[in-house]
Amino acid sequence: MFEFITNNEERGQVGIGTLIVFIAMVLVAAIAAGVLINTAGFLQSQAEATGQESTDLVSERIDVSSEVGIVGNADSGELDAIRVSVSGAAGSSQIDLSETTIQAVGPNGQANLVFTDTSANGTDLTSSSAVNASQLNASKFAVQDSSGSFISADSAVLDGEQDYAIVVNPSAQPFGSLDADSVNASDGSYTYAHLSGSEESFGQGDTSSLEIVSPSSATTSVELSAPDLFTEDGEAVRL
Template sequence: MFETNNDDRGQVGIGTLIVFIAMVLVAAIAAGVLINTAGMLQSQAEATGEESTELVSERIDATSAVGIVDNDGGADEGELEEIRVGITAAPGADDISLEDTIIQAVGPNGQANLVYADDDFDHDDGEVGHLDGTFVAENANDEYVAPSDAVLDNENDFTLVFDPEDTPFGDGDPFGEGDESQLDIVSPSSATTQVTLTAPDLFSEDGEAVRL
C-alpha cells in the first residue's frame, strides 16, 4: 500500500557520509594544529627554563672588595693603587670564562664597560699599570692569569683587579676617600652580580688594604 523511494534514501545516506567525512577531516586538521602548537610551546618552555636556570646558576659571586693604599713613597702615596674584588663561581655553576665576562662600571667619573685585558697589558713586577677600559684576574699567588686560563670552576677562584685611576673610577685623580662606584659583573650567560664599592672617608695607613 505504501511505496518507498529507495533513490531518496540513498541520497540521504551519501549526504550523511560526506558530512561525517568532512567532520573527520576538520577534527584531524584541528588535532594537527593543536599538536604542533603544543610542541612549539613545549620547546619555548624548555628554552625559557634553560635560560632561567643559567641566569640563576651561571653566576659569579663576589666574596670581598678592598682597595690597596700606595706606600711606595712617591707622589701617589696615600692614594689607592688597586681595587681588588674577590670572586668565585656560584654553587652549581659550570665553568665561567672571565675572558667573555663584561663588567659594567659606574663611578665618580661616568660609566664604562670593562673587558678582560689581553696578554700585552703592563703587569711588570706583579703590579698592574693603566688598564684603560679593561680588568685582569690574579690567582691565589697574586699572579696575573692569561685570558685563556681565566676560567672560574670548582677549583679556581680569582681576584679581579682594577686601576683606580681609570674611567669610571678616576680621571687623573684615583678613586679615593668617600668615593662610591657600582659594578655589574655580567657572566657569558648574562647572569649579573652587583657589587657596590664605597671608599672610607680616611685611609689611615699606607700599604693597608681598606675594605670597600
C-alpha cells in the same frame, strides 16, 4: 502506510552527500589535531627554554668574597689597584669570566668593563710580572689567580675549585680621570694618576658601584667604599 523508494539514482545521491560530509568532518578534525600537537610542542619548547634560563640565572651567579684596594700614594689618598675576589655560587657550573661584563658607576661617570689580558701598550699580561693594574686601559678589567699572576681568557673560568680576583685600574674612567688610553703615544710610557698632579685616581672617601653580569645574565651587585684615610703606600685597604 510505508513509502518505498524505487529510484536508485536518488538513493545514490543521498549516500554520496553523507560520505562527503563525513570526509569533511574527518579532515577538519585532523587539521585541528595537527594544530593542537604543534602548539603543544611549541609551548613545551618554550617552557624548557624558560626553565633553563631561570636555572642559569640562579646557578651561574658570581659570588664576591672581598673587595680590596692597594694604596698607590697615601699622601694624595689614591689607589694603585682595585681587586674584587670572586668565585662561582654554590652549585654553579663553569662561568667564563672572559665573557663576563661589569657595569661600573664611579666618581668619573659610568662604563661597561670587558675582559682583557693585554696592557694599555699591548704587552701580554700573562707573560710579564712587571705589569700592574695601573697599566690597564679604561673600560677593561683583568683577572689574577691566587698567586697574583694575570691569566689568559682561556684560563679565566670559575669552576667551583678556583677563586680569582677581578682587577681594575682605579686611575681610569669611571673610577679615575684617565680616558680610554693611559699610554703616552709619543714614547709609550704610562700615565699613573696617583703620580700626576693633573689626573685623579679612585681613593680616600670615594664610592663606586659594580654590577657583575655573568654570560647567562646573572647579576651580582658590589658596592665599593674607600676609607677616609690611608696610612702608607702599598697597604691593602678593604673597600
